[in-house]
Amino acid sequence: MEALSEWVIRHRLIVGLSWLVITMVGVLAAPSVSSRLVGGNHVNGPAFTANTQIARHYGGVTSDPAVVVLDAPAGETVRAPGVRAQLRAVDAAIARSAPTLRVVSYASTGSQTLVGSGGRSAVLLAYPPKDGDDMGPAQIDALTHAVAVTAPGLGVHGTSLRALEAGNTTSQSVLLAVGDPVRGLPDP
Missing domain, CATH: 3.30.70 (Alpha-Beta Plaits)
Structure with a gap:
């Protein structure tokens, strides 16, 4: 761990530029990634399945x-x-x-x-x-x-x-x- 920290300290410019590049890629990719997110309820979980069965047998849930x-x-x-x-x-x-x-x-x-x-x-x-x-x-x-x-x-x-x-x-x-x-x- 000490060797890594020493390398980072000696190569601050490379590390700083790497983080800047990673940040820029993230900013550019965010709009295309966020459009793939799906909001709302997801009707495939165990709670939904249980509620559906209860509603069918006993009324609204x-x-x-x-x-x-x-x-x-x-x-x-x-x-x-x-x-x-x-x-x-x-x-x-x-x-x-x-x-x-x-x-x-x-x-x-x-x-x-x-x-x-x-x-x-x-x-x-x-x-x-x-x-x-x-x-x-x-x-x-x-x-x-x-x-x-x-x-x-x-x-x-x-x-x-x-x-x-x-x-x-x-x-x-x-x-x-x-x-x-x-x-x-x-x-x-």
Whole structure:
């Protein structure tokens, strides 16, 4: 490395002229290169494919959903009869209390893609009633609280894109917030 730095120092004029030539070539090539760039959405990624499949099966996906992860008790999986009953109870409670939410869950679909590796957790996606709306932190808090009250045997973690952007996740706070007057959540 020292030999290179010594050579550069001894040949400053050559190095400076080389950088000038490289800069000129870049300035001349930039217009032709930039015209080859393609803007907009690229519809060949895994996220686009997943959204297309979800839209085909469950409705529009122009909204960012609430993502709720439900963990089975220690030593059990989401396939256990008691855990499945709690997962179905969660879906039923959401349908009663917020009938306009579009819910995609392991309990409603039986899809293994909504089950975590090891079978100890399941994902529930709750889409807002209107396409284009997003699930914000307050909605996530209310949803995870309702889930925790409905199925107290399950671990509940929730977030959404808006919650992450705001720096909020309820992955642990739902356990601390139950009955916390500061958060405004009632006792179960």
